[in-house]
Amino acid sequence: MRHILSVLIENEAGALSRVTGLFSARGYNIDSLTVQTTEDATLSRMTIVTHGSDDVIEQITKQLNKLIEVVKVIDLNEAEHIERELMLIKVRATGKDRDEMKRMAEIFRGRIIDVTEKSYTIELTGAGDKLDAFIKAIDPAVILETVRTGASGIGRGERILRV
Amino acid sequence: MEISGAEIVTRCLQEEGVEFVFGYPGGAVLEIYDAIFKQDQFKHVLVRHEQAAVHAADAYSRSSNKVGVALVTSGPGATNAITGIATAYMDSIPMVVLSGQVGTPVIGSDAFQEVDMVGCSRPIVKHNFLVKDVRDLAATFKKAFYIAATGRPGPVVIDIPKDVTMTKCVFEYPKSVSIRSYNPPTKGHPGQIKKAAQLLSEAKRPFIYVGGGAVQGGAGDLVTELVKHLNVPCTNTLMGLGALDGTDPNFVGMLGMHGTYEANLAMQYCDVLIAIGARFDDRVISVPSQFLSNPKKIVHIDVDPSSIAKRVKVDVPIVGDVKHVLTDLIAVLKETGLKPNPDALGQWWQQIDEWRKPNCLLYTPSTEVIKPQHVIETLWKVTNGEAIVTSDVGQHQMWAAQYYKFRRPKQWINSGGLGTMGFGLPAAMGAQLANPDAQVACVTGEGSIQMNIQELSTCKQYHTPVKVLSLNNRYLGMVRQWQEFFYGTRYSESYMDALPDFVKIAEAYGHVGFKVENPADVEPVLKEAFGPSLKERLVFIDFRTDQTENVFPMIQNGKGLNQMDLPAHMRGMQQVPFDNNRDYGNLA
Ligand SMILES: Cc1cc2nc3c(=O)[nH]c(=O)nc-3n(C[C@H](O)[C@H](O)[C@H](O)COP(=O)(O)OP(=O)(O)OC[C@H]3O[C@@H](n4cnc5c(N)ncnc54)[C@H](O)[C@@H]3O)c2cc1C
Ligand SMILES: Cc1ncc(C[n+]2csc(CCOP(=O)(O)OP(=O)(O)O)c2C)c(N)n1
Ligand SMILES: [Mg+2]
Numbered sequence: 001m002r003h004i005l006s007v008l009i010e011n012e013a014g015a016l017s018r019v020t021g022l023f024s025a026r027g028y029n030i031d032s033l034t035v036q037t038t039e040d041a042t043l044s045r046m047t048i049v050t051h052g053s054d055d056v057i058e059q060i061t062k063q064l065n066k067l068i069e070v071v072k073v074i075d076l077n078e079a080e081h082i083e084r085e086l087m088l089i090k091v092r093a094t095g096k097d098r099d100e101m102k103r104m105a106e107i108f109r110g111r112i113i114d115v116t117e118k119s120y121t122i123e124l125t126g127a128g129d130k131l132d133a134f135i136k137a138i139d140p141a142v143i144l145e146t147v148r149t150g151a152s153g154i155g156r157g158e159r160i161l162r163v
Numbered sequence: 164m165e166i167s168g169a170e171i172v173t174r175c176l177q178e179e180g181v182e183f184v185f186g187y188p189g190g191a192v193l194e195i196y197d198a199i200f201k202q203d204q205f206k207h208v209l210v211r212h213e214q215a216a217v218h219a220a221d222a223y224s225r226s227s228n229k230v231g232v233a234l235v236t237s238g239p240g241a242t243n244a245i246t247g248i249a250t251a252y253m254d255s256i257p258m259v260v261l262s263g264q265v266g267t268p269v270i271g272s273d274a275f276q277e278v279d280m281v282g283c284s285r286p287i288v289k290h291n292f293l294v295k296d297v298r299d300l301a302a303t304f305k306k307a308f309y310i311a312a313t314g315r316p317g318p319v320v321i322d323i324p325k326d327v328t329m330t331k332c333v334f335e336y337p338k339s340v341s342i343r344s345y346n347p348p349t350k351g352h353p354g355q356i357k358k359a360a361q362l363l364s365e366a367k368r369p370f371i372y373v374g375g376g377a378v379q380g381g382a383g384d385l386v387t388e389l390v391k392h393l394n395v396p397c398t399n400t401l402m403g404l405g406a407l408d409g410t411d412p413n414f415v416g417m418l419g420m421h422g423t424y425e426a427n428l429a430m431q432y433c434d435v436l437i438a439i440g441a442r443f444d445d446r447v448i449s450v451p452s453q454f455l456s457n458p459k460k461i462v463h464i465d466v467d468p469s470s471i472a473k474r475v476k477v478d479v480p481i482v483g484d485v486k487h488v489l490t491d492l493i494a495v496l497k498e499t500g501l502k503p504n505p506d507a508l509g510q511w512w513q514q515i516d517e518w519r520k521p522n523c524l525l526y527t528p529s530t531e532v533i534k535p536q537h538v539i540e541t542l543w544k545v546t547n548g549e550a551i552v553t554s555d556v557g558q559h560q561m562w563a564a565q566y567y568k569f570r571r572p573k574q575w576i577n578s579g580g581l582g583t584m585g586f587g588l589p590a591a592m593g594a595q596l597a598n599p600d601a602q603v604a605c606v607t608g609e610g611s612i613q614m615n616i617q618e619l620s621t622c623k624q625y626h627t628p629v630k631v632l633s634l635n636n637r638y639l640g641m642v643r644q645w646q647e648f649f650y651g652t653r654y655s656e657s658y659m660d661a662l663p664d665f666v667k668i669a670e671a672y673g674h675v676g677f678k679v680e681n682p683a684d685v686e687p688v689l690k691e692a693f694g695p696s697l698k699e700r701l702v703f704i705d706f707r708t709d710q711t712e713n714v715f716p717m718i719q720n721g722k723g724l725n726q727m728d729l730p731a732h733m734r735g736m737q738q739v740p741f742d743n744n745r746d747y748g749n750l751a
Contacts, residue, residue: 010344014281014293025286055472062469068290068310071344163343 002031003057004076004083004153006161007046010069011037018067019046028052028060032085032150043071043163047083047152049128071163080156086123087131088113090145093120097142108134119144127151168297169194169328170201172261175304177204178336181232183223183596184208185216189236190276191263194328208596208625211617213240215589217247218615221256221318222590225576226551227597228381230257230311237263238276241322242283246583248318249287253580254402255379257316259307260284266326267295280322289317297330305337314347315467316379348466351483351491358479359462360495362435366460367507368514369395370433372418375402375579376440376465377485382406383572385489386439392493393502396515398426400441401564404575409568410548415515416524419447420718421561424523424727425515427716431457431724432514435503438463440485443474444580451475453723464488521733523716524565533682535559535634535708538689539566542604542632545689550602551594553577555587555611558640561714563606585614591629592622602630602693609635609659609705619672622701630692631703633665636710644713648728669703678705 009015016035023030031049038045050060057075064073076083093101098120105112105122108130114121124134128151135146155161166174172195176184185208188196199207210216213235220231231251235244241262251258265274281293290310292303300323307319363369371393377386386406390397390413397407398418407414416423418430430436430448436459441447448454451474461477463470464485471480481488496502526536539562542550552567553576554560560577569575576594578586591605612633622629642657669676675697679688685706692702715730 014285017282018285021285059469059473066467066469068342068345 001054001057002049002051004081004151005048005050005061005064006074006076006153007048007064008038008071008161008163009044009046009067010071011042011044012069015044015069018069019048019064022063022067023050026059026063028056034150034152040163047150049151072161074155074161076153076155079159081153081159082156083127083151083153084125085128085131085151086125086149087134088121088123088147089134089143090119090121091138092118092142092144094118101138101142104134104138108137110134164333165331166334167194167198167329167331168300168323169198171297171300171332171334172304172323172328173198173202173205174334175301175336176232177202179230179304179308181205182229183220184232184234185210185219185223185593186234187213187216187236187240189238189240189263191237191265191325192234192240192261192328194325195234195261195263195323207234208621210589210621212615213243214247214585215592215615215618215621217244217258217260218250218583218586218589219593219596220258220260221247221251222553222576222593223597224256224258225590226573226594229597230259230308231593232259232261234261235263236276237265237280238278241278241280245283245287246585248284248320250578250581250583250586251318252287252289254375254578255316256318257311258318259311260318260320262320262322264293264322264324267324268326270324280320284320287318288320289315291320291322293322293324294327295324297327297332300327300332301334301336305340306342309340310342310345314345315470347484348482349484349487351464351481351488353491355479355481356488356491356495359437359481359492360499360501362460362462362479363393363437363496363503364501366435366503368432368434368511369393369437369503369508370429370435371395371397371437371439372400372430372441373397373403373406373439374400374441377403377406378440378572380440380466380485381572382440382485382489385486385493387411389489389493392496394508395503396429396512398422398430400444400447401577401579403441404564405569405572408570410570415519417564418724419444420449421565421714421716422447423565424521424716424729424733425518427718427724427727428518429515430454434459436461438465438477439489440465442470445474448475449718449723450721456723523730523733525730525732526712527731529709530682533679533685533706533708535562535636535706535712536566537682538632538634538685538706538708539563539606541686541689542606543567545686545693546602546604550574550604551576551598553587553590553594553603553605555605555607555614556582556584556641557608557611558636558644558712558714559606559608559611559634561641562634565714584611587611588615588618588622588629588631591631592618592625592627595627595629596625603627605629605631607631607633608640609633609637609662609665610639616668619669619674619701619703623673626699628697628699628701631701633703633705634708635662635665635705636708636712637662638710640712641714647713648717648719665703665705669701674701674703676703676705678707680707
């Protein structure tokens, strides 16, 4: 099953490679990984999307916790949570496609952030499946380039992950 | 006053009470070696290969309650240390390894003798550090020793660039250390401990399975107390040997691939299992589903949550330090008077005694050829069971484990998790330095000894009078055994041709060498080697042993604990049924 893990980790050189090294050494999957420092500059927050059986996910969280620099790990799937991903997508937009593309972007609440005579670059945020849906909804032939950040996640309501 | 980074290194080691640093110099650590020259608080042991420095530091730690320290230069020095670090990591041994590094300005430029040690060692350390600023040096040492020795112990690498050792700064060693992201557990959950006691009281066939965690955690006495209080049978893993005295009537021998008949069957057929600092390794329980095919309730005590439910689901996980948890468990058992049902326990013991009766470790003695088992039994006799025994890897290791009845924890020193040939001799050296008055024996094979034989030179320099018992079967015996069993006796590259004259080698290094070919000479030679006349000498004994001897019992890959290959005298034996599902081994 797909799981989304939130990790608070010391903002130290090499900490990220410990996490990725752990996943590859133990044969765990990383579907996506995002990381950035938090409001407290000594800490980074990671969101790791992975998949595996319950046993594997249990081992992943235990092994992550075992890394000396990891402060806390939570499995967001254990309660309600929100996840968002950012996609920048460059599409060919000429002639009548230009209006069509603009309309599609609006439907998906995307924003056109760069325009040339022949193309649009659209910024879209949402859960991963929404971004997938956008890609499906437009003609594959017009897609020039996509870049996605991978999911960032946070617990709903009062659920908080901090030191 | 400002002192150099190199001096800070030596001061930190002094602050940590380090007695010995095992190492080898080179360009990147010359400053540190200069600082070592100028101090006399700890001793430096100059090995002949960095791998040996790390094994020696590791065994120093295994045979004492201190953290071993090794020091190597950058590049090849660091990579030579890797096998030693991995060995310690797999067996959870506390150790600090210092590696030199090229100067910070040239890191990443493929400088001379540059290797990314933090990257190379990352998967085989508990933690590692690259110190880029001399002002971080002291705090890093404090953290490194703390991390290595607490929780589940393990090796920690500190990589120190040369310019850092040359830069000056004020030295102040931190008095205490706290790391917000690292809080090793100590006490176990009281509710879980009560549950464990309750389970024990409901047990009909209780069994205690003790591993290296109890040895490392200094819990031998508590294990003994628990076993005695409940009068329950107990097994030790290869790493746990000595946690319960090998001659204790409650001890049923080692379990696992080369464990005893009785230990393996008790493990399979028990109904309540208490696992103490043991990790359900594949060489111990073989296939988890087979192991669980006879239902049992499992209590698992381990300081590392990731050891729990890794291979086997358990009913009562107890995360905590073995000493704390056992103290609390024994207290609860005593307070509540909870105990297994005595009638059922009596029957269980009857069953165990029946399994013991055929003596699965019986071997056919010979007056013609030296039986390796006989050498170990005689070693036990001659040393009164008191020696510290290190070993290499192979058949000789298993015979040492099976036939030397270890009396106490930390007496048996071997590479279990990684199975590193070449471990034995440097380990004996480290153990002897940690225990100058102890008799130290290194049980090895003619294959393994040649992987670090150069350390005979170090042993000479530092007067470590260890006794090397080489069970020379002219084969990579363990490999040959597998080839005999599973590869139609095609002995592919397992024959050691062109063996050297080991007696001459020993003598060339300034030691005493004996070659023993006659079984009648085994005891007298061992007596002489361990006797007063050779007390101060390293003695190398080349025992020409039976080439075809195999290690039994043996559990083949993929087989269950109750499907052992048994020694000749037990094949075809009639057994009283235990239950309908039973399959007591390969009795055909
Ligand atoms: C040729 C060969 C054959 C082998 N055959 C066998 C065999 O027949 N039988 C056998 O048993 N092994 C055998 N081994 C060894 C095997 O590979 C494993 O190394 C060994 O079984 C592991 O022992 P252990 O379970 O005691 O765990 P260890 O590796 O000693 O691990 C210790 C456990 O205790 C925990 N721990 C550490 N400190 C504490 C503490 N203070 N408090 C609580 N918990 C703590 C750790 O987290 C860890 O989970 C063989 C090895 C070789 C090379
Ligand atoms: C460094 C290393 N290389 C290879 C092996 C695989 N191996 C395990 S046992 C063994 C044979 C050891 O031979 P020897 O030391 O003569 O011991 P014996 O089995 O004959 O007692 C080998 C090659 C290993 N464990 N370690
Ligand atoms: Mg051999």
